[in-house]
Amino acid sequence: MQTNLFNIVLLSFILSLGYNNLYSQDLRKKSTSIPAKTQIDNSLEVSQKKNIDTKKPIDSLKKVDSIKTKKPFLDGKVKYKAAQYAKIDQKKKHITLYDQAELYYQDVELKSGIIVLDYEKNEVYAGRIKDSTGKYTQYPNFKQGTNVVEPDSIRFNFKTKKALIWNSRTDQGEFKVKASITKKENDSVYFLKGARFTTSTNVDKPEYYFQTNKVKFIPGKKVITGLTNMVIADVPTPIALPFAYFPMSKETSVSGIILPSYNDSNTRGFSLQNGGYYFALTDNYDLTAIGDYYTNGSYGLRFESSYAKRYRFRGNMNFRYENLITSERGYPDYSKQKIYNIQWSHSRDSKANPNASFSASVNLGSSKYFNQSINQSNIGSRLNNTLSSSVSYSKTFNSVPQVRMSLTATHSQNTQTETIDMTLPTLQLSVDRIYPFSKENDSKKGFIKNINLQYNLNGRNSITTTDSLFFKPQMFDDAKLGVQHSIPISTNFKLFKYFSASTSANYEEVWTAKTLNRSYDVDQSAVVDVTKNGFDAYRTYNFSSSLGTTIYGTFNFGEDKKIKSIRHVMRPSLSYSYTPSFEKYYDTYATDASGTMTKQYSRFENSIYGAPGLTNSSNLGISISNTFEAKVTDRDSTKTEPKKIMLLNNFNLSTSYNLNADGETNLAWSPVRVSGGTQLFKDKMNVNFGATLDPYAIDNSGNRINTFNIDNGGSLFRMTSANMTLNYSISSTDKEDRNKAKDSQTTRNGGREDDLFGTSNDFGNNRRSSFDGSEEKGDDVVSEFFHSKLPWDITFAYSLTYGNNNREKSITANSIMISANTDLTPKWKVGVSTGYDFVQKGVTYTQLRLERDLLSWRMSVNWTPFGTNANWNFFIGIKSGVLSDIKWDKNSTTTR
Numbered sequence: 001m002q003t004n005l006f007n008i009v010l011l012s013f014i015l016s017l018g019y020n021n022l023y024s025q026d027l028r029k030k031s032t033s034i035p036a037k038t039q040i041d042n043s044l045e046v047s048q049k050k051n052i053d054t055k056k057p058i059d060s061l062k063k064v065d066s067i068k069t070k071k072p073f074l075d076g077k078v079k080y081k082a083a084q085y086a087k088i089d090q091k092k093k094h095i096t097l098y099d100q101a102e103l104y105y106q107d108v109e110l111k112s113g114i115i116v117l118d119y120e121k122n123e124v125y126a127g128r129i130k131d132s133t134g135k136y137t138q139y140p141n142f143k144q145g146t147n148v149v150e151p152d153s154i155r156f157n158f159k160t161k162k163a164l165i166w167n168s169r170t171d172q173g174e175f176k177v178k179a180s181i182t183k184k185e186n187d188s189v190y191f192l193k194g195a196r197f198t199t200s201t202n203v204d205k206p207e208y209y210f211q212t213n214k215v216k217f218i219p220g221k222k223v224i225t226g227l228t229n230m231v232i233a234d235v236p237t238p239i240a241l242p243f244a245y246f247p248m249s250k251e252t253s254v255s256g257i258i259l260p261s262y263n264d265s266n267t268r269g270f271s272l273q274n275g276g277y278y279f280a281l282t283d284n285y286d287l288t289a290i291g292d293y294y295t296n297g298s299y300g301l302r303f304e305s306s307y308a309k310r311y312r313f314r315g316n317m318n319f320r321y322e323n324l325i326t327s328e329r330g331y332p333d334y335s336k337q338k339i340y341n342i343q344w345s346h347s348r349d350s351k352a353n354p355n356a357s358f359s360a361s362v363n364l365g366s367s368k369y370f371n372q373s374i375n376q377s378n379i380g381s382r383l384n385n386t387l388s389s390s391v392s393y394s395k396t397f398n399s400v401p402q403v404r405m406s407l408t409a410t411h412s413q414n415t416q417t418e419t420i421d422m423t424l425p426t427l428q429l430s431v432d433r434i435y436p437f438s439k440e441n442d443s444k445k446g447f448i449k450n451i452n453l454q455y456n457l458n459g460r461n462s463i464t465t466t467d468s469l470f471f472k473p474q475m476f477d478d479a480k481l482g483v484q485h486s487i488p489i490s491t492n493f494k495l496f497k498y499f500s501a502s503t504s505a506n507y508e509e510v511w512t513a514k515t516l517n518r519s520y521d522v523d524q525s526a527v528v529d530v531t532k533n534g535f536d537a538y539r540t541y542n543f544s545s546s547l548g549t550t551i552y553g554t555f556n557f558g559e560d561k562k563i564k565s566i567r568h569v570m571r572p573s574l575s576y577s578y579t580p581s582f583e584k585y586y587d588t589y590a591t592d593a594s595g596t597m598t599k600q601y602s603r604f605e606n607s608i609y610g611a612p613g614l615t616n617s618s619n620l621g622i623s624i625s626n627t628f629e630a631k632v633t634d635r636d637s638t639k640t641e642p643k644k645i646m647l648l649n650n651f652n653l654s655t656s657y658n659l660n661a662d663g664e665t666n667l668a669w670s671p672v673r674v675s676g677g678t679q680l681f682k683d684k685m686n687v688n689f690g691a692t693l694d695p696y697a698i699d700n701s702g703n704r705i706n707t708f709n710i711d712n713g714g715s716l717f718r719m720t721s722a723n724m725t726l727n728y729s730i731s732s733t734d735k736e737d738r739n740k741a742k743d744s745q746t747t748r749n750g751g752r753e754d755d756l757f758g759t760s761n762d763f764g765n766n767r768r769s770s771f772d773g774s775e776e777k778g779d780d781v782v783s784e785f786f787h788s789k790l791p792w793d794i795t796f797a798y799s800l801t802y803g804n805n806n807r808e809k810s811i812t813a814n815s816i817m818i819s820a821n822t823d824l825t826p827k828w829k830v831g832v833s834t835g836y837d838f839v840q841k842g843v844t845y846t847q848l849r850l851e852r853d854l855l856s857w858r859m860s861v862n863w864t865p866f867g868t869n870a871n872w873n874f875f876i877g878i879k880s881g882v883l884s885d886i887k888w889d890k891n892s893t894t895t896r
Contacts, residue, residue: 113138341365
């Protein structure tokens, strides 16, 4: 044992110095085995070796210059370790590492069952080892830089950087590559034989792969192959290419062609849809250009771009244009139309500038776009009657007092009437509250110290136009421009300890660039309006005050009762507002040629902020807000405190009394509005209700008369309308994102966030799941039959509306909607959205959804079986974006 220990120490000393002439005769003949217990982690560092030629005599008169320098067998430090042993064979120049062997040299990291280092040839070999059952274990893991290879065995030369690899497995982006033999020429070029490429997670037993025999592989960039055949479930398919090119860029996205899909239509002929090109312009933004073409001349263009800059902003923009031709020229059903849609969403990160922000949410275009588009099927967007947009910039100036400024452009479009209202732009400026009777750090208590005033400015340029005149010169002809200044003065204080009182006065001044001149034109025999350009202004003021308090009441039933107590919180409020008459801004005009009949009008009637009031307004408002809460015994016997349950979140009553009512044209009391809401079943069901109660009776024509309904033989109040809505959502899991995966694009189009009206079908992006997307995350959730959970979710909505404005006493709306999604098996998902209208006595929009997770592939079917929006869509394709063109999708043209 001492001799072996001496040999080990001596060998380490010799190797560290590197002098060959110091080797003893015994060390040349013997190999040293280092047990794992005594030597686990070793380092071998090589310096330059020097050989001294002792055969020739040394001339003492000459300098010793016969020393020859020999290159080291390795260029750096070698670190290695093994679980069982590390054996050094000096005769063969080998170092053998066995069991959980690891070797580190320069940028190479190698782990394997057995590693043999030939330091004379500068080569290393690694392979598997067998366990006690005879099964191969501890496969090599070869890492050089960022490239990782997991073969059965490998042979690598440190000098030439060449390698020979058997049954290599490597990941390149979304691709997994396996080859029977791999020859590494250098760090950037590999040649593969008997290779397969797949995006499956199991490279040894993939559900599909591309088989090829000759491959040139450039890691992180591309793969060029010879004859390539697609294999599904180990069965070769007829799909083959004489050569193939696979991009494998390390970048998040690369530019490339988007292959179109084939379809046909009875009204437009054959078509190629959703083909184009993806431009990966920079790391901050991209562009997708997609087009459709039909043989009858119809075509569509779409441009989609996303952009982002970290800690600054992010957004996306879509532009869609379609030239739709139905049937053929000369046929009676021939029609032609051009539709478009523009969407822009932009948000700024608050970290960029906390005092300034910019945001955009734009959705404008043709009113009929979502009804007629050949590339989208979304009932939620089609039922939406309004498209709206807003682009705003705001900035806060940190002055004293603080000033806030915002500039906003808005757009509102009615898709039924095709009218468009825009403000280009709206300027808003506000100065923070100023307390003139209180010092900066004083408490704001009392009537005087709480007096404060503000300054607000609102300037607008309003435009009203139609689809046909949108962004044409005519749309700017009737633009309305105006500025409104307001200075509100207010204060609040406590009254009699329990009452909160507030009072305010508001001064307004309105500037306008256009006024109206109305007169009777004798030549036309009619009253005509003439618009007069020029500056004009009017000034108004009003006064208001309010008084309110909070009343608490508790009804105790006993500690031994299941319902221990009910708490009632009531907040009554009394308000008063007064606005005087501004008759000085009104003129008269003749209604006939004689001039005997006149009427009043204001020259500010058509201004952007309207005309000031002509009559005195003196109103007294009454409102009562209520909440009801109960304390009940908790079902959990370990809990000592009772459980709180909300019975009614709110129950509100409100009405007003006109102190200036004349009893003929103006009645004193306004209808009483009752509204309330609560949440049931652990806040999963939302219940909201409301009703309008009129104290006055009506005549035979349905007009309100100055007679109380109770004095006309009726009840105290006449219910003119009522409504109730129920919304209930439940699921098998508490994860909200599984129950309700919000479809942002559907929401942007104007549809619902839930799937009560079905999910949207974007025929250009069928890879997006119609469900919650859990299959993309690899969630292996199955039913109890499979010893796990069966995920499901149900959304239920019910709406009821009652109308009795003219004694009709009818149900004007009564409908129920329901959507349900579940997993039949680990890979099958089904969903349905439907409903029933009890007034129209028919089934509402119905959609059936079916999806199959095929591991690396996805198959989906969406079917709307009947109605004006009947259509179907089928898709099967590879999930991975790098092989997005390998798909087959088919859809029918929606009947509209």
